[in-house]
Amino acid sequence: MNKKYRHAEICMNFAPYTSSETLPLSAKLLQGLVLKSTGSWYKVRVENQGIWDCRLKGKLKLSKTGVSNPVAVGDHAELEAEPGQKDKGLIVNIRERENYIIRKSVHKTGHAHILAANVDQLVVIASLKLPRTSLGFIDRLLVSAESYHIPAKVIFNKADLLSEDENQFALELAEMYSRIGYESFMTAVPTGQGIERLKDLLRGKISLLAGHSGVGKSSLVNAISPGMKLQTQEISSFANKGKHTTTYAEMHEWEPESFLIDTPGIKELGLMEMENDNLSLYFPEMRPFAARCKFYNCSHTHEPQCAVIQAVEDGLLPIPRYESYLSMMEDEDNRR
Ligand SMILES: Nc1nc2c(ncn2[C@@H]2O[C@H](COP(=O)(O)OP(=O)(O)OP(=O)(O)O)[C@@H](O)[C@H]2O)c(=O)[nH]1
Ligand SMILES: [Mg+2]
Ligand SMILES: [Zn+2]
Structure with missing residues (x-):
């Protein structure tokens, strides 16, 4: 699965404003950086204004991804001040992310x-x-x-x-x-x-x-x-x-x-869905060898004339990393 697809899979949309929600022209959005997200409130560093406690405004629509938090630490937020309250704001939008890292439960x-x-x-x-x-x-x-x-x-x-x-x-x-x-x-x-x-x-x-x-x-x-x-x-x-x-x-x-x-300690880590064949792409040291295997879809586990297995045997690739690769491949197979 390539990067683009991954991002598309976990895209996030904010519901468009209905006319009653449309901001008056005079209302200028403030820019902020999300420092902490508990799911119900957000700590945001607001440009030139210090640190505010914020809530989400309106409904957030998540695509069917199962991602449990629409706003995450590191998000660039656009917000408005909460009327009549000091240092409180409403997040109305999240700017497009450059990247994000997802943690997935292996059990659930x-x-x-x-x-x-x-x-x-x-x-x-x-x-x-x-x-x-x-x-x-x-x-x-x-x-x-x-x-x-x-x-x-x-x-x-x-x-x-x-x-x-x-x-x-x-x-x-x-x-x-x-x-x-x-x-x-x-x-x-x-x-x-x-x-x-x-x-x-x-x-x-x-x-x-x-x-x-x-x-x-x-x-x-x-x-x-x-x-x-x-x-x-x-x-x-x-x-x-x-x-x-x-x-x-x-x-x-x-x-x-x-x-x-x-971040909170991670117990175990599940891999995001990815094609088995692609796993070696994420082991940078394997890539040059993987390109030389006899079969273009070589899984580097058992195939004849596998350049990766050969490199492990020749001591050109570190064994512990190859063992991790095999264990991840096995997990993928079991998951299927
Ligand atoms: N001997 C030793 N103890 C350390 C070192 N770093 C942290 N500790 C101790 O390890 C324990 C756990 O440290 P934390 O900083 O709470 O660990 P954490 O990774 O933040 O843990 P979580 O918040 O539960 O994910 C504390 O008792 C620390 O004093 C170290 O370099 N050497
Ligand atoms: Mg800690
Ligand atoms: Zn191979």
Whole structure:
């Protein structure tokens, strides 16, 4: 499924104004940036006016997509002031999105949610310990980003918890992702390791932080901008899992024109529908090999003269990534 189709699939329309709703000519629309969306109200940074609490005006019509939120963090909103109320507004329109990233529940089919819109980059936050992030999970996020043409980075946080061997392993993983083109390095909040480099990575951009609960997304935001004081919480010692402390995605301007979107921890990630044959397109390192397979529709799983399988065997493609590819292909097959 190509990008265009994807966007068409999840298009969003606002109901046109009926004549009674038509704005008087004098009413000028204000421009705002959606910082937070709870579904019932929206925190919007209104141009030259500060931060307002807003509601939606009129009915929003969603096409039959099952996307549960019509307005997402990062949306550019057009709004009017709520009559007689200070710092309150009504969102009347959302400007066309450059991109958006969707989170889909693996368990509840048809449940999808726009995580954020108009992002410059996805920053995957992973930790190898407390909690452990699997490579399969990282790769799923990367495939999502690829399919939306959003550049992605991979941060291994909690480096301070790793033994020497584990540290070596993490370094190798970071190298693997960096070679593919996803800048990757380690960070640790208590020691400050990697925080300056992370700031450089985030400066001047709108970045979406995503990862499991408890990996330290909010802690990293606090480390980058100590004034922020976002709520964080120790992971459960019983399950070694995060407690889902952050409950709504929220955008923070930590430096002028540098925005971070802290998101709630993701449990599991479902892939959006895509043609099985196309999955290798979202593994950038595979693409040059995939073009050389004997069969044009090679799935790179069992076919003879598959250049991808050959490259894995020859050590030209990283095995963990190929394993993620196989696991995603299997999921797709099962889903069907
Ligand atoms: N040792 C260590 N602990 C960390 C690090 N970063 C975060 N933590 C701790 O990990 C726990 C979870 O951190 P949070 O920042 O709440 O994690 P989160 O990713 O925002 O979690 P959710 O909001 O639930 O998605 C807290 O107790 C943090 O103090 C780190 O680099 N090293
Ligand atoms: Mg958090
Ligand atoms: Zn092949």
